[in-house]
Amino acid sequence: xxxxxxxxxxxxxxxxxxxxxxxxxxxxxxxxxxxxxxxxxxxxxxxxxxxxxxxxxxxxxxxxxxxxxxxxxxxxxxxxxxxxxxxxxxxxxxxxxxxxxxxxxxxxxxxxxxxxxxxxxxxxxxxxxxxxxxxxxxxxxxxxxxxxxxxxxxxxxxxxxxxxxxxxxxxxxxxxxxxxxxxxxxxxxxxxxxxxxxxxxxxxxxxxxxxxxxxxxxxxxxxxxxxxxxxxxxxxxxxxxxxxxxxxxxxxxxxxxxxxxxxxxxxxxxxxxxxxxxxxxxxxxxxxxxxxxxxxxxxxxxxxxxxxxxxxxxxxxxxxxxxxxxxxxxxxxxxxxxxxxxxxxxxxxxxxxxxxxxxxxxxxxxxxxxxxxxxxxxxxxxxxxxxxxxxxxxxxxxxxxxxxxxxxxxx
Ligand SMILES: Nc1nc2c(c(=O)[nH]1)N[C@H]1C(S)=C(S)[C@@H](COP(=O)(O)OP(=O)(O)OC[C@H]3O[C@@H](n4cnc5c(N)ncnc54)[C@H](O)[C@@H]3O)O[C@H]1N2
Ligand code: MOO
Ligand SMILES: [Mg+2]
Numbered sequence: 001x002x003x004x005x006x007x008x009x010x011x012x013x014x015x016x017x018x019x020x021x022x023x024x025x026x027x028x029x030x031x032x033x034x035x036x037x038x039x040x041x042x043x044x045x046x047x048x049x050x051x052x053x054x055x056x057x058x059x060x061x062x063x064x065x066x067x068x069x070x071x072x073x074x075x076x077x078x079x080x081x082x083x084x085x086x087x088x089x090x091x092x093x094x095x096x097x098x099x100x101x102x103x104x105x106x107x108x109x110x111x112x113x114x115x116x117x118x119x120x121x122x123x124x125x126x127x128x129x130x131x132x133x134x135x136x137x138x139x140x141x142x143x144x145x146x147x148x149x150x151x152x153x154x155x156x157x158x159x160x161x162x163x164x165x166x167x168x169x170x171x172x173x174x175x176x177x178x179x180x181x182x183x184x185x186x187x188x189x190x191x192x193x194x195x196x197x198x199x200x201x202x203x204x205x206x207x208x209x210x211x212x213x214x215x216x217x218x219x220x221x222x223x224x225x226x227x228x229x230x231x232x233x234x235x236x237x238x239x240x241x242x243x244x245x246x247x248x249x250x251x252x253x254x255x256x257x258x259x260x261x262x263x264x265x266x267x268x269x270x271x272x273x274x275x276x277x278x279x280x281x282x283x284x285x286x287x288x289x290x291x292x293x294x295x296x297x298x299x300x301x302x303x304x305x306x307x308x309x310x311x312x313x314x315x316x317x318x319x320x321x322x323x324x325x326x327x328x329x330x331x332x333x334x335x336x337x338x339x340x341x342x343x344x345x346x347x348x349x350x351x352x353x354x355x356x357x358x359x360x361x362x363x364x365x366x367x368x369x370x371x372x373x374x375x376x377x378x379x380x381x382x383x384x385x386x387x388x389x390x391x392x393x394x395x396x397x398x399x400x401x402x403x404x405x406x407x408x409x410x411x
Contacts, residue, residue, distance in 0.1 A: 017320065027177055029174065034161070038158045039178055041156050044153050047147060058120070060101040062093070062111060066129045077126070080094070080099055084105055092110045112137055113140060119131035154168060157327060182222045185227060187251070188230065189230050194207065212377075237265065245295065252313070252317060256301075258286040265301045283305060284311045336402070350391050353386065385405060
Protein backbone atom coordinates (compact mmCIF):
# COMPACT_ATOMS: atom_id res chain seq x y z
CA UNK A 1 0.00 0.00 0.00
CA UNK A 2 1.60 3.34 -1.03
CA UNK A 3 1.97 5.68 1.94
CA UNK A 4 -0.35 8.18 0.22
CA UNK A 5 -3.21 5.71 0.80
CA UNK A 6 -2.57 5.63 4.51
CA UNK A 7 -4.56 7.53 7.13
CA UNK A 8 -2.41 9.83 9.25
CA UNK A 9 -1.90 9.02 12.92
CA UNK A 10 -3.41 12.35 13.96
CA UNK A 11 -6.47 11.95 11.71
CA UNK A 12 -7.33 8.55 13.11
CA UNK A 13 -6.77 9.69 16.68
CA UNK A 14 -9.00 12.72 16.15
CA UNK A 15 -11.69 10.61 14.52
CA UNK A 16 -11.65 8.23 17.47
CA UNK A 17 -11.71 11.01 20.05
CA UNK A 18 -14.61 12.69 18.25
CA UNK A 19 -16.53 9.42 18.52
CA UNK A 20 -15.80 8.74 22.21
CA UNK A 21 -17.79 10.39 25.00
CA UNK A 22 -17.12 10.60 28.73
CA UNK A 23 -18.97 7.91 30.72
CA UNK A 24 -21.88 9.21 32.86
CA UNK A 25 -20.82 10.78 36.15
CA UNK A 26 -21.93 9.58 39.59
CA UNK A 27 -21.22 10.68 43.19
CA UNK A 28 -18.39 8.73 44.81
CA UNK A 29 -17.12 8.57 48.40
CA UNK A 30 -13.81 10.42 48.59
CA UNK A 31 -11.40 7.53 49.06
CA UNK A 32 -12.98 5.58 46.21
CA UNK A 33 -12.51 8.60 43.97
CA UNK A 34 -8.72 8.31 44.21
CA UNK A 35 -7.17 8.27 40.74
CA UNK A 36 -10.44 9.19 38.98
CA UNK A 37 -11.19 12.55 37.37
CA UNK A 38 -13.57 14.97 39.05
CA UNK A 39 -16.68 15.36 36.91
CA UNK A 40 -17.58 18.66 38.57
CA UNK A 41 -16.17 22.05 39.46
CA UNK A 42 -16.09 21.95 43.26
CA UNK A 43 -16.49 25.26 45.11
CA UNK A 44 -15.70 25.49 48.81
CA UNK A 45 -18.67 25.78 51.19
CA UNK A 46 -16.39 27.02 53.97
CA UNK A 47 -13.31 29.20 54.27
CA UNK A 48 -9.94 27.77 55.32
CA UNK A 49 -9.09 28.55 58.01
CA UNK A 50 -12.72 28.92 58.99
CA UNK A 51 -11.80 31.08 62.04
CA UNK A 52 -8.79 33.17 63.05
CA UNK A 53 -6.43 30.83 64.87
CA UNK A 54 -2.94 30.62 66.29
CA UNK A 55 -0.02 29.24 64.27
CA UNK A 56 2.10 28.74 67.42
CA UNK A 57 1.84 27.52 70.99
CA UNK A 58 2.10 30.67 73.11
CA UNK A 59 0.01 33.61 74.36
CA UNK A 60 -2.76 35.51 72.61
CA UNK A 61 -2.25 39.24 73.25
CA UNK A 62 -2.96 42.69 71.89
CA UNK A 63 -0.04 43.84 69.79
CA UNK A 64 0.17 47.24 71.46
CA UNK A 65 0.51 45.59 74.90
CA UNK A 66 3.75 43.79 73.92
CA UNK A 67 5.13 46.06 71.17
CA UNK A 68 7.82 47.50 73.46
CA UNK A 69 9.03 44.16 74.95
CA UNK A 70 12.79 43.54 74.92
CA UNK A 71 15.18 41.29 76.80
CA UNK A 72 16.20 44.27 78.96
CA UNK A 73 12.72 45.72 79.41
CA UNK A 74 10.28 42.79 79.31
CA UNK A 75 6.51 43.24 79.54
CA UNK A 76 4.56 41.53 82.34
CA UNK A 77 0.96 40.48 81.65
CA UNK A 78 -1.54 38.52 83.79
CA UNK A 79 -2.58 35.18 82.17
CA UNK A 80 -6.39 35.07 82.28
CA UNK A 81 -7.08 31.71 80.65
CA UNK A 82 -6.04 28.96 78.29
CA UNK A 83 -7.40 27.96 74.86
CA UNK A 84 -6.54 24.60 73.24
CA UNK A 85 -7.46 23.53 69.69
CA UNK A 86 -11.09 22.43 69.65
CA UNK A 87 -12.03 24.63 72.61
CA UNK A 88 -14.06 27.74 71.97
CA UNK A 89 -12.31 29.22 75.05
CA UNK A 90 -12.42 32.83 76.10
CA UNK A 91 -14.93 35.07 74.47
CA UNK A 92 -12.95 38.29 74.90
CA UNK A 93 -9.49 39.32 76.02
CA UNK A 94 -9.32 42.57 77.98
CA UNK A 95 -6.53 45.07 77.31
CA UNK A 96 -3.35 44.42 79.28
CA UNK A 97 -3.93 40.65 79.63
CA UNK A 98 -2.75 37.49 77.90
CA UNK A 99 -4.33 34.04 77.32
CA UNK A 100 -2.40 30.85 76.74
CA UNK A 101 -3.22 29.56 73.29
CA UNK A 102 -2.22 26.38 71.41
CA UNK A 103 -1.54 25.93 67.69
CA UNK A 104 -4.84 25.79 65.79
CA UNK A 105 -6.92 27.17 68.71
CA UNK A 106 -9.35 30.02 67.96
CA UNK A 107 -8.16 33.54 68.77
CA UNK A 108 -10.18 35.20 71.53
CA UNK A 109 -11.88 38.40 70.42
CA UNK A 110 -9.81 41.38 71.40
CA UNK A 111 -6.50 39.57 70.77
CA UNK A 112 -4.75 40.16 67.46
CA UNK A 113 -1.26 38.66 67.89
CA UNK A 114 0.39 35.56 69.34
CA UNK A 115 3.67 35.58 71.28
CA UNK A 116 5.32 32.12 71.03
CA UNK A 117 6.42 30.36 74.23
CA UNK A 118 10.06 30.79 73.23
CA UNK A 119 9.82 34.60 73.70
CA UNK A 120 8.42 34.26 77.24
CA UNK A 121 9.07 32.67 80.63
CA UNK A 122 6.07 30.31 79.99
CA UNK A 123 4.35 31.79 83.05
CA UNK A 124 1.05 30.30 84.21
CA UNK A 125 -0.37 33.10 86.33
CA UNK A 126 1.75 35.90 84.91
CA UNK A 127 3.83 35.88 81.75
CA UNK A 128 7.04 37.77 81.11
CA UNK A 129 7.38 38.68 77.41
CA UNK A 130 10.96 39.51 76.44
CA UNK A 131 10.63 39.85 72.64
CA UNK A 132 8.14 41.92 70.67
CA UNK A 133 6.31 40.61 67.60
CA UNK A 134 7.32 42.40 64.41
CA UNK A 135 3.76 43.33 63.50
CA UNK A 136 0.15 43.13 64.51
CA UNK A 137 -1.24 39.72 63.50
CA UNK A 138 2.03 37.85 63.82
CA UNK A 139 1.50 34.08 64.39
CA UNK A 140 -2.22 34.42 63.62
CA UNK A 141 -3.73 32.55 60.64
CA UNK A 142 -6.68 34.67 59.57
CA UNK A 143 -10.00 33.38 58.25
CA UNK A 144 -9.84 32.61 54.51
CA UNK A 145 -6.05 32.95 54.43
CA UNK A 146 -5.86 29.72 52.41
CA UNK A 147 -9.26 29.21 50.75
CA UNK A 148 -12.28 31.52 50.73
CA UNK A 149 -15.84 30.21 50.83
CA UNK A 150 -17.00 30.02 47.20
CA UNK A 151 -13.49 29.54 45.78
CA UNK A 152 -13.04 26.89 43.05
CA UNK A 153 -11.01 24.20 44.81
CA UNK A 154 -11.06 21.35 42.26
CA UNK A 155 -11.90 21.87 38.61
CA UNK A 156 -13.65 19.36 36.39
CA UNK A 157 -11.17 16.95 34.80
CA UNK A 158 -8.67 17.07 37.67
CA UNK A 159 -7.31 13.60 38.37
CA UNK A 160 -7.91 13.22 42.09
CA UNK A 161 -4.72 12.51 43.99
CA UNK A 162 -3.82 12.84 47.62
CA UNK A 163 -3.67 16.66 47.52
CA UNK A 164 -7.11 17.02 46.00
CA UNK A 165 -8.78 14.45 48.24
CA UNK A 166 -7.17 16.15 51.25
CA UNK A 167 -8.50 19.51 50.13
CA UNK A 168 -12.00 18.20 49.37
CA UNK A 169 -12.16 16.67 52.84
CA UNK A 170 -10.77 19.88 54.37
CA UNK A 171 -13.64 21.89 52.89
CA UNK A 172 -16.12 19.31 54.17
CA UNK A 173 -16.96 17.34 51.04
CA UNK A 174 -17.76 13.67 51.71
CA UNK A 175 -18.40 12.77 48.06
CA UNK A 176 -17.35 14.05 44.66
CA UNK A 177 -18.81 13.43 41.20
CA UNK A 178 -16.50 11.24 39.12
CA UNK A 179 -16.65 9.16 35.97
CA UNK A 180 -16.28 5.40 36.31
CA UNK A 181 -13.36 3.29 35.22
CA UNK A 182 -14.15 1.92 31.74
CA UNK A 183 -14.55 -1.87 31.60
CA UNK A 184 -12.21 -3.06 28.88
CA UNK A 185 -12.57 -6.53 27.37
CA UNK A 186 -9.42 -7.87 25.73
CA UNK A 187 -9.43 -10.68 23.16
CA UNK A 188 -6.32 -12.15 21.54
CA UNK A 189 -6.92 -13.75 18.15
CA UNK A 190 -4.68 -16.37 16.62
CA UNK A 191 -4.87 -20.15 16.26
CA UNK A 192 -1.12 -20.23 17.01
CA UNK A 193 -1.58 -18.77 20.49
CA UNK A 194 -1.24 -20.69 23.77
CA UNK A 195 -1.70 -19.58 27.35
CA UNK A 196 1.47 -19.14 29.37
CA UNK A 197 2.03 -22.24 31.48
CA UNK A 198 0.68 -24.54 28.74
CA UNK A 199 2.92 -26.74 26.55
CA UNK A 200 4.12 -25.10 23.37
CA UNK A 201 4.10 -26.90 19.99
CA UNK A 202 6.73 -26.20 17.33
CA UNK A 203 4.24 -23.92 15.52
CA UNK A 204 2.66 -22.15 18.49
CA UNK A 205 3.59 -19.08 20.55
CA UNK A 206 2.51 -17.75 23.90
CA UNK A 207 -0.17 -15.07 24.04
CA UNK A 208 1.77 -12.07 25.33
CA UNK A 209 -0.54 -9.41 23.93
CA UNK A 210 -3.57 -9.96 26.13
CA UNK A 211 -1.34 -9.51 29.20
CA UNK A 212 0.38 -6.49 27.69
CA UNK A 213 -2.94 -4.86 26.80
CA UNK A 214 -4.70 -5.76 30.05
CA UNK A 215 -1.84 -4.29 32.08
CA UNK A 216 -1.74 -1.16 29.92
CA UNK A 217 -5.52 -0.75 30.34
CA UNK A 218 -5.24 -1.17 34.09
CA UNK A 219 -2.37 1.29 34.20
CA UNK A 220 -4.61 3.76 32.32
CA UNK A 221 -7.17 3.45 35.14
CA UNK A 222 -9.55 1.03 33.43
CA UNK A 223 -10.90 -2.32 34.64
CA UNK A 224 -9.41 -4.96 32.35
CA UNK A 225 -11.12 -8.28 31.56
CA UNK A 226 -8.53 -10.44 29.85
CA UNK A 227 -10.65 -12.98 28.02
CA UNK A 228 -7.75 -14.80 26.42
CA UNK A 229 -7.39 -16.58 23.12
CA UNK A 230 -9.86 -16.88 20.26
CA UNK A 231 -8.95 -19.03 17.22
CA UNK A 232 -8.85 -17.64 13.67
CA UNK A 233 -12.44 -18.61 12.90
CA UNK A 234 -14.92 -15.78 12.27
CA UNK A 235 -17.91 -17.58 13.83
CA UNK A 236 -15.98 -18.37 17.01
CA UNK A 237 -14.60 -14.86 17.16
CA UNK A 238 -18.08 -13.30 16.78
CA UNK A 239 -19.49 -15.66 19.40
CA UNK A 240 -16.75 -14.79 21.90
CA UNK A 241 -17.21 -11.10 21.17
CA UNK A 242 -20.98 -11.12 21.62
CA UNK A 243 -20.61 -13.09 24.89
CA UNK A 244 -18.36 -10.35 26.22
CA UNK A 245 -20.24 -7.23 25.11
CA UNK A 246 -22.55 -7.18 28.16
CA UNK A 247 -19.66 -6.30 30.43
CA UNK A 248 -17.74 -4.00 28.09
CA UNK A 249 -17.44 -0.25 27.75
CA UNK A 250 -14.61 -0.86 25.27
CA UNK A 251 -13.33 -3.92 23.41
CA UNK A 252 -9.72 -4.37 22.34
CA UNK A 253 -8.66 -7.19 20.04
CA UNK A 254 -5.17 -8.04 18.89
CA UNK A 255 -4.22 -9.72 15.64
CA UNK A 256 -6.05 -10.57 12.47
CA UNK A 257 -6.25 -7.14 10.87
CA UNK A 258 -3.67 -7.24 8.10
CA UNK A 259 -3.68 -8.80 4.63
CA UNK A 260 -3.41 -12.46 5.66
CA UNK A 261 -5.72 -15.30 4.61
CA UNK A 262 -6.75 -15.89 8.22
CA UNK A 263 -7.12 -12.30 9.37
CA UNK A 264 -10.25 -13.14 11.29
CA UNK A 265 -11.05 -9.83 12.92
CA UNK A 266 -11.18 -7.97 9.67
CA UNK A 267 -13.20 -10.71 8.02
CA UNK A 268 -15.74 -10.87 10.84
CA UNK A 269 -16.14 -7.17 11.57
CA UNK A 270 -15.92 -5.50 8.21
CA UNK A 271 -19.52 -6.54 7.43
CA UNK A 272 -20.53 -4.98 10.78
CA UNK A 273 -19.32 -1.58 9.56
CA UNK A 274 -16.04 -1.45 11.51
CA UNK A 275 -13.43 0.66 9.69
CA UNK A 276 -10.17 -1.08 8.71
CA UNK A 277 -7.24 0.64 7.09
CA UNK A 278 -3.58 1.41 7.07
CA UNK A 279 -2.14 4.18 9.24
CA UNK A 280 1.07 6.02 8.42
CA UNK A 281 3.01 4.64 11.35
CA UNK A 282 5.41 1.88 12.28
CA UNK A 283 4.81 -0.16 14.32
CA UNK A 284 1.04 -0.24 14.06
CA UNK A 285 0.20 0.18 10.39
CA UNK A 286 -2.93 -2.01 10.14
CA UNK A 287 -5.68 -0.64 12.38
CA UNK A 288 -9.41 -0.92 12.85
CA UNK A 289 -11.92 1.06 14.86
CA UNK A 290 -15.68 1.08 15.08
CA UNK A 291 -18.68 0.14 17.18
CA UNK A 292 -20.28 -3.26 17.66
CA UNK A 293 -23.39 -4.87 19.13
CA UNK A 294 -26.77 -3.40 20.03
CA UNK A 295 -25.16 -1.01 22.48
CA UNK A 296 -22.65 0.16 19.88
CA UNK A 297 -19.61 -0.55 22.06
CA UNK A 298 -16.37 1.01 20.77
CA UNK A 299 -13.92 -1.59 19.49
CA UNK A 300 -10.21 -1.16 18.77
CA UNK A 301 -8.75 -3.89 16.59
CA UNK A 302 -5.00 -3.66 17.10
CA UNK A 303 -2.35 -5.41 15.02
CA UNK A 304 -0.98 -8.68 16.37
CA UNK A 305 2.73 -7.92 16.49
CA UNK A 306 3.43 -7.23 20.17
CA UNK A 307 5.19 -3.88 19.73
CA UNK A 308 2.48 -2.84 17.27
CA UNK A 309 -0.15 -3.65 19.90
CA UNK A 310 1.72 -1.71 22.56
CA UNK A 311 2.27 1.40 20.43
CA UNK A 312 -1.29 1.31 19.04
CA UNK A 313 -2.65 1.17 22.58
CA UNK A 314 -0.59 4.19 23.62
CA UNK A 315 -1.44 6.22 20.53
CA UNK A 316 -5.15 5.42 20.07
CA UNK A 317 -6.66 3.50 23.00
CA UNK A 318 -5.14 5.36 25.94
CA UNK A 319 -6.43 8.80 24.85
CA UNK A 320 -9.89 7.27 24.31
CA UNK A 321 -9.96 5.61 27.74
CA UNK A 322 -8.88 8.89 29.31
CA UNK A 323 -11.66 10.76 27.51
CA UNK A 324 -14.18 8.19 28.83
CA UNK A 325 -12.88 8.88 32.34
CA UNK A 326 -13.24 12.64 31.82
CA UNK A 327 -9.48 13.21 31.71
CA UNK A 328 -7.56 15.16 29.09
CA UNK A 329 -6.59 12.65 26.39
CA UNK A 330 -2.83 13.13 26.54
CA UNK A 331 -1.02 11.98 29.63
CA UNK A 332 2.59 11.78 28.55
CA UNK A 333 4.78 14.82 28.42
CA UNK A 334 6.61 14.98 25.08
CA UNK A 335 10.24 15.25 26.14
CA UNK A 336 13.14 16.40 24.01
CA UNK A 337 16.47 14.57 24.10
CA UNK A 338 19.75 14.53 22.24
CA UNK A 339 20.26 11.47 20.08
CA UNK A 340 23.52 9.65 20.91
CA UNK A 341 23.94 8.05 17.44
CA UNK A 342 22.46 8.44 13.95
CA UNK A 343 19.24 6.72 12.92
CA UNK A 344 17.25 6.17 9.77
CA UNK A 345 13.49 6.00 9.43
CA UNK A 346 11.01 4.97 6.78
CA UNK A 347 9.64 7.78 4.60
CA UNK A 348 5.96 8.63 5.00
CA UNK A 349 5.53 6.83 8.32
CA UNK A 350 5.69 8.15 11.85
CA UNK A 351 8.11 5.76 13.45
CA UNK A 352 8.13 4.86 17.13
CA UNK A 353 11.56 3.45 17.93
CA UNK A 354 12.46 2.01 21.29
CA UNK A 355 15.00 4.03 23.22
CA UNK A 356 16.82 4.44 26.47
CA UNK A 357 16.52 7.93 27.86
CA UNK A 358 19.13 9.14 30.31
CA UNK A 359 18.38 12.38 32.11
CA UNK A 360 21.28 14.41 33.43
CA UNK A 361 21.67 17.96 34.69
CA UNK A 362 23.30 18.99 31.39
CA UNK A 363 20.28 17.74 29.37
CA UNK A 364 18.75 14.41 28.39
CA UNK A 365 20.17 11.98 25.87
CA UNK A 366 18.53 9.02 24.17
CA UNK A 367 19.95 5.92 22.46
CA UNK A 368 17.97 3.50 20.27
CA UNK A 369 17.39 0.08 21.86
CA UNK A 370 17.29 -2.88 19.46
CA UNK A 371 15.86 -2.74 15.97
CA UNK A 372 12.63 -1.34 14.60
CA UNK A 373 10.94 -4.75 14.13
CA UNK A 374 7.38 -4.93 15.43
CA UNK A 375 7.96 -8.37 16.95
CA UNK A 376 10.80 -7.30 19.29
CA UNK A 377 9.06 -7.51 22.66
CA UNK A 378 12.34 -8.18 24.48
CA UNK A 379 13.71 -4.82 23.40
CA UNK A 380 10.36 -3.16 24.15
CA UNK A 381 10.60 -4.32 27.74
CA UNK A 382 14.21 -3.16 28.04
CA UNK A 383 13.57 0.32 26.66
CA UNK A 384 12.25 3.16 28.78
CA UNK A 385 10.95 5.40 26.01
CA UNK A 386 9.72 5.64 22.45
CA UNK A 387 11.67 7.89 20.06
CA UNK A 388 9.17 9.54 17.73
CA UNK A 389 10.50 10.18 14.24
CA UNK A 390 8.15 12.32 12.10
CA UNK A 391 6.68 11.13 8.80
CA UNK A 392 8.83 13.45 6.68
CA UNK A 393 12.13 12.52 8.36
CA UNK A 394 14.22 9.71 6.89
CA UNK A 395 17.42 10.20 8.86
CA UNK A 396 18.49 11.91 12.05
CA UNK A 397 22.11 12.72 12.84
CA UNK A 398 23.85 12.03 16.12
CA UNK A 399 23.52 15.04 18.39
CA UNK A 400 20.20 16.14 16.91
CA UNK A 401 17.23 16.65 19.24
CA UNK A 402 14.32 14.22 19.00
CA UNK A 403 10.90 13.85 20.62
CA UNK A 404 10.64 11.14 23.23
CA UNK A 405 7.61 9.56 24.91
CA UNK A 406 8.19 7.80 28.20
CA UNK A 407 7.00 4.22 28.56
CA UNK A 408 4.06 3.49 30.88
CA UNK A 409 5.90 2.93 34.13
CA UNK A 410 8.39 5.74 33.58
CA UNK A 411 6.14 8.77 34.20
N1 LIG B 1 1.21 -8.86 3.01
C1 LIG B 1 1.26 -8.11 4.11
N2 LIG B 1 1.51 -8.69 5.28
C2 LIG B 1 1.57 -7.96 6.39
C3 LIG B 1 1.37 -6.55 6.31
C4 LIG B 1 1.10 -5.97 5.06
O1 LIG B 1 0.91 -4.76 4.94
N3 LIG B 1 1.04 -6.80 3.99
N4 LIG B 1 1.46 -5.83 7.45
C5 LIG B 1 2.33 -6.35 8.48
C6 LIG B 1 2.20 -5.56 9.66
S1 LIG B 1 2.84 -4.01 9.56
C7 LIG B 1 1.68 -6.02 10.81
S2 LIG B 1 1.71 -5.08 12.21
C8 LIG B 1 1.08 -7.34 10.90
C9 LIG B 1 -0.28 -7.28 11.56
O2 LIG B 1 -0.76 -8.52 11.65
P1 LIG B 1 -2.19 -8.92 12.16
O3 LIG B 1 -2.79 -7.85 12.96
O4 LIG B 1 -2.96 -9.45 11.04
O5 LIG B 1 -1.84 -10.04 13.21
P2 LIG B 1 -1.55 -11.57 13.00
O6 LIG B 1 -1.34 -11.85 11.57
O7 LIG B 1 -2.57 -12.31 13.71
O8 LIG B 1 -0.18 -11.69 13.78
C10 LIG B 1 0.95 -10.95 13.45
C11 LIG B 1 2.15 -11.46 14.27
O9 LIG B 1 1.91 -11.21 15.64
C12 LIG B 1 1.92 -12.42 16.38
N5 LIG B 1 0.87 -12.34 17.41
C13 LIG B 1 -0.44 -12.25 17.19
N6 LIG B 1 -1.12 -12.24 18.33
C14 LIG B 1 -0.22 -12.36 19.30
C15 LIG B 1 -0.32 -12.43 20.72
N7 LIG B 1 -1.51 -12.37 21.34
N8 LIG B 1 0.81 -12.53 21.45
C16 LIG B 1 2.01 -12.58 20.82
N9 LIG B 1 2.17 -12.52 19.47
C17 LIG B 1 1.07 -12.42 18.73
C18 LIG B 1 1.60 -13.47 15.36
O10 LIG B 1 2.02 -14.74 15.75
C19 LIG B 1 2.32 -12.95 14.14
O11 LIG B 1 3.70 -13.23 14.23
O12 LIG B 1 0.92 -7.92 9.65
C20 LIG B 1 2.06 -7.82 8.80
N10 LIG B 1 1.81 -8.55 7.60
O1 MOO C 1 2.83 -1.86 11.38
MO1 MOO C 1 3.45 -3.35 11.67
O2 MOO C 1 3.05 -2.90 13.23
O3 MOO C 1 4.92 -2.48 11.24
O4 MOO C 1 4.65 -4.39 12.11
MG1 LIG D 1 -2.19 -11.19 9.89
